[in-house]
């Protein structure tokens with residue numbers, strides 16, 4: 001695993017309070033470049049809020065976000081993506097009136113690529129997510145798993161160094177999830193991406209990630225390897241408290 005000269009995404013002592021609700025409370029987080037990092041926790045734990053803060057869609061009540069040592073807390077989302085910090089949303093936000101190809105091309109153009117460069121990047125990325133044969137189809141025509149892969153291709157067209165994925169496998173069947181997982185490992189290897197993934201499928205998170213951070217009620221209750229997290233008493237209690245594994249962290 002390469003960490004590409006120690007580049008990292010960091011949250012320091014972040015709080016997000018909504019009218020008395022401590023959605024995030026005193027959370028620190030580090031994602032290294034080249035690392036597959038899982039963010040898990042029961043429904044309402046604060047996972048999406050934390051990704052919103054990291055990507056600039058939510059200002060923290062207090063605390064700071066650093067990208068390779070630079071304070072980006074005040075930067076809007078598009079300036080963070082220009083610096084290599086790109087996120088996808090829970091529920092795909094594709095341009096449904098554009099073709100599959102155009103969806104990726106737009107991502108590249110939006111990140112400042114020239115026309116030729118955007119086109120060749122789009123061709124290359126669609127090849128890699130096994131959608132080359134769908135390039136000229138409308139994005140609406142895609143099946144669930146294909147749609148999700150297109151979302152990732154479009155994010156990759158922005159040439160991220162860090163990619164934040166909020167439940168990318170939600171709604172996918174097991175085969176589609178596995179395929180997505182394999183492609184994420186491939187992209188991490190090739191681009192030395194730091195990948196932060198929120199996912200409620202424990203099987204997938206445990207297989208995919210090298211380190212996992214667990215939130216509960218806005219606080220970090222554990223950070224470690226999958227084996228460490230699985231054996232952690234606070235984690236077991238947080239999940240038992242809300243029911244079976246299949247009931248947690250849907251949101």
Ligand SMILES: Nc1ncnc2c1ncn2[C@@H]1O[C@H](COP(=O)(O)OP(=O)(O)O)[C@@H](O)[C@H]1O
Pocket residue numbers: 018021022023041042043044045046047048049050249250251
């Ligand atoms: N915009 C908001 N306004 C008020 N409360 C919010 C807002 N966004 C999230 N919350 C609350 O913050 C907590 C964490 O939510 P969220 O980050 O979506 O959790 P998760 O993604 O882990 O399910 C929840 O209690 C949720 O109701």
Ligand SMILES: [Mg+2]
Pocket residue numbers: 047048049090250251
């Ligand atoms: Mg969420």
